[in-house]
Amino acid sequence: MALVAGIAVLALAGCAGKEKKPRIAYEERPVELLYATGADRLDRGLWNQAVQYFGEVERQHPYSEWSRRSILMTAYAHYQGNDYAEAIGDAERFISLYPGNPAAAYAHYLKAICYFEQIVDVGRDQAATGQALNSLREIVQRFPRTEYAADARLKIDMVNDQLGGKEMTIGRYYLRQGDTLAAIGRFKTVIDRYQTTSHAPEALYRLVEAYLTLGLAEEAKRNGAVLGYNYPGDAWYGDAYKLLTDKGLRPAVEPTGQRRGIMSRLPFVRDKSKTVKPPEAQDAPSATTEATPVAEPAQAKPAPRKRKGLLSRIPFLGGSDK
Numbered sequence: 001m002a003l004v005a006g007i008a009v010l011a012l013a014g015c016a017g018k019e020k021k022p023r024i025a026y027e028e029r030p031v032e033l034l035y036a037t038g039a040d041r042l043d044r045g046l047w048n049q050a051v052q053y054f055g056e057v058e059r060q061h062p063y064s065e066w067s068r069r070s071i072l073m074t075a076y077a078h079y080q081g082n083d084y085a086e087a088i089g090d091a092e093r094f095i096s097l098y099p100g101n102p103a104a105a106y107a108h109y110l111k112a113i114c115y116f117e118q119i120v121d122v123g124r125d126q127a128a129t130g131q132a133l134n135s136l137r138e139i140v141q142r143f144p145r146t147e148y149a150a151d152a153r154l155k156i157d158m159v160n161d162q163l164g165g166k167e168m169t170i171g172r173y174y175l176r177q178g179d180t181l182a183a184i185g186r187f188k189t190v191i192d193r194y195q196t197t198s199h200a201p202e203a204l205y206r207l208v209e210a211y212l213t214l215g216l217a218e219e220a221k222r223n224g225a226v227l228g229y230n231y232p233g234d235a236w237y238g239d240a241y242k243l244l245t246d247k248g249l250r251p252a253v254e255p256t257g258q259r260r261g262i263m264s265r266l267p268f269v270r271d272k273s274k275t276v277k278p279p280e281a282q283d284a285p286s287a288t289t290e291a292t293p294v295a296e297p298a299q300a301k302p303a304p305r306k307r308k309g310l311l312s313r314i315p316f317l318g319g320s321d322k
Helices: 002-017 031-043 047-060 065-080 084-097 104-116 127-142 147-177 180-193 200-214 217-230 235-246
Strands: none
Touching: 031 047, 031 065, 047 065, 065 084, 065 104, 084 104, 104 127, 104 147, 127 147, 147 180, 147 200, 180 200, 200 217, 200 235, 217 235
């Protein structure tokens, strides 16, 4: 009997330890008031409250234009709150329901940005990096003349640099372990796939180093020549020039400097302020709509503010859905 009582106490304690997100009480309200209140909470950085009010728009007025708009506003609120899985789900739901709507381009974009912001250090799994690259490329291909595509192109360069960095990390590891052939494969991948990234000079230097280790002087000299022709002022060429000269393989191009490319020193930054803002809506309801005030959710805690002036900037979403 005492054991049963103990289990019951633990169960109650476990339930008490789980904090549930406060929800607003159901009460039928005008759609404009619900939407405007959600937009106001979004402007104030109260992401969870914004999600709840936009959810109420969908629940109470499922066939209105405001309901359709609320899907993307919910996605944006989840994104701002760093709840990427929910934001991606919201964006995919919008794309599935309204693939031909003009705002579908923004849904694709927001989904890609969610993947992009989940990219981790090159020393860890890069699954999100591949998803981000595919999604960003889709933006460029499907919406090439939009501001979303312009931002996507910049981020594609950053993603490629990240993937090139992953190959370099693995290649250096192989070199340290004495597996020179495996290292060469990784460095050649950087040259073949990511030659426009900040990692190309080092990859060429590492090829020179690896081929000299294997006694393949001509291959080392050839990669040194490519490095000197393309990056004569890079410090990696200075290092390669010294290696080759010490082996009696003096390159034709003299190093012109000893500087590292600044891009190789820049951290991978996730900055929400750089994300394209949702386009402005037409005829958005005012936050001062005259109607019965909406009750605040009990015990709601405001999240840190990230940006002001986001009131109703998702498009009105009229037009064809197919």
